[in-house]
Amino acid sequence: MHSAPSADADAHRWVTAKFARKREAALGGAAQRAADRAKCQENWLFSRKENRMRVKVLLYPSDEGYTVSAPSLPGCWSQGTTREEALENITDAIREYLDADAEETEGAEVREIEVPV
Numbered sequence: 001m002h003s004a005p006s007a008d009a010d011a012h013r014w015v016t017a018k019f020a021r022k023r024e025a026a027l028g029g030a031a032q033r034a035a036d037r038a039k040c041q042e043n044w045l046f047s048r049k050e051n052r053m054r055v056k057v058l059l060y061p062s063d064e065g066y067t068v069s070a071p072s073l074p075g076c077w078s079q080g081t082t083r084e085e086a087l088e089n090i091t092d093a094i095r096e097y098l099d100a101d102a103e104e105t106e107g108a109e110v111r112e113i114e115v116p117v
Contacts, residue, residue, distance in 0.1 A: 053098075057090050059083060073097050 060067045065081035068090040078093040080086030 055094055057087070059086060070094055070097075 055070050055072060058069050058071060060069075062079065065079065066083055066086035067077065067079045068086040069078075070076040070090060070093070073094060076090070076093055076097045078086065078089035080089050
């Protein structure tokens with residue numbers, strides 16, 4: 001036959017459980033923040049891969065065909081013997097430019113803002 005637990009035993013279990021919850025919340029809070037940061041960066045990179053982006057490019061006739069630039073992305077240039085090839089090449093150059101930009105954000109807090117134009 002089991003006796004009913006004493007009030008002291010119940011109080012001890014309650015205090016132990018309370019501190020366990022606090023400890024778990026403190027440890028889980030830090031772990032959760034790290035997981036949230038990783039998820040935010042993962043979502044940002046994923047959205048960059050899945051979404052399409054419109055970029056203005058400038059085609060210049062040249063002796064070898066066409067040179068093409070993306071003025072909004074400094075230093076992003078390419079070329080091709082035909083317009084189609086130049087546009088395909090600048091598409092690849094823009095993708096690589098943006099991927100390199102994404103690598104630089106590692107460890108940073110990434111935010112998106114809206115800019116009225």
